[in-house]
Amino acid sequence: RVSRSAHAASGTREGWKPQDNDPSQCDYWRHCSIDGNICDCCGGSLTNCPPGTKLSPSSWVASCYNPGDKQSYLIAYRDCCGKNVCGRCGCLNTEGELPVYRPEFANDIIWCFGAEDDAMTYHCTISPIVGKA
């Protein structure tokens, strides 16, 4: 939903070219299937939610290639919920992203299920590692 021309940092038709230097950029390797906003730009960090939001215990996943150690890792994209959309560092990547009938790999869904206070509004997304893919 974040189009190329609106957010120059988002992916392009040319395909995914990951880097391992700057987690606040859309092409950081762990963001290979992120959809929304990078929490690092919203008061959170690569793996932590910003103050005042609620961390979701559920997530979609993707296997992302780390160019630093040439290994692939499973990333669990967890949403930070309960605030209006952050609006900073908008980013849409879709490596291995599957349609909604395969929801564990589908990134259009608001993955706030299970967050405290039933928070279901989308603020931003973190990119923690589950393990090696």
Place this chain on the structure above:
Amino acid sequence: MTHVHSTPELLAKYRTALLGGVASLSLFVSGAAYAQQSPSGAEVPKHLDEKATSQLEDDPQILSASTPDSRRIYITDPAHFAVATQTFTIDGNEGKVLSITDGGFLANPFAATDGSYFGLASTVYSRVSHGKRDDYIEVYDAKTHDVIADIDIPESRFLVGTYPWMTTVTPDNKSLLFYQFTPSPQVGLVDIENKKFVRMLDVPDCYHIFPTSNDTFFMHCRNGSMAKITFDKDGKVDVKQTEAFHSESEYLINTPAFSMKAGQIAWPTYEGKIFMIDVSSGEAKFGKHFDVFSDEEKADNWRTGGWLPVAYHRDSGQVYLLADQRAKWTHKYSSQFVFVHDAKTGKRIRKIELGRDIDSIAVSQDDKPQLYALSTGEKTLYILDAETGKELHKVPELGHGPQVIVAHDN
């Protein structure tokens, strides 16, 4: 009032008389019992200077939109997940915005098949983005845009990037069906005619809602089958699933085209194979599918891409696919080309070069169809001649990230 005697003195007299009348009327209505009520925040301030309530030479009215025809469309702007959204009513003939309707978080638009109304399934919170959640269905008159039904539903809407066929009316326009994902797949039944929520219907692990009659709809299931769901208002649900019609590695996009009037679903894969699902008989038939791209084009990386990348023109049976040369796994990024194929033969009829990045397309259902090409990045709708691709109109400034096009005459 007449404009002939519009001297300042005369106007002042009129105004004094009018304001006096209004004041005494409101006193009469409110009465002593309400004297202690707190201010509403909407009263005309008592300390306003005369200029603020001047009589006018012009005679301002609230307009009504034109009667919808096959070129009436609704553009929804999910605003990149913002808690408030907008839906723009547009007349394709003139390329003109007729009205704007407010929605909450990820509001899902729908429209009556006869154009008489449109609406939104919506979600708001008591404190902007948190607090108490409230899901509801709001239905609007297609001309006045007044609210004609406001129906409370359980807080169960599936909050997801907007897929048109997750919320839809039935063919008689009397009911509405909406999808629930958690805690388990269900479909909500709403009685629009009597303005009330009826019940949730249990369904298998299936997605999307394609009504074929007033008590029957089809869904697409995780195992690659279609499910036929028949229901009654007491909650009795009958489910019949077909065999799988596509393989596990053929990924069917989230936003197929569905003509309810023709009973045809045009469903592309990431790689540009189009499954035509014929539900016109009341059963799902999978006889026809075709590849939009030749082997040579596939080798040159032509693939489907966009948000609503497919449209179906009912009378001609033509399928429009938004596509471009792209790497694998870039299926949600915009495209610069539209391929038009005959759904019956699968043959290519033409290819339209858009010359810009487009995210969503739709076609009008008249004999000389318009092609609607929406750019999320530019926030602009381009209205093109569907035959030649020539630009007829351009409608800019459509919110923050417009993505969805809904027509009633589908």
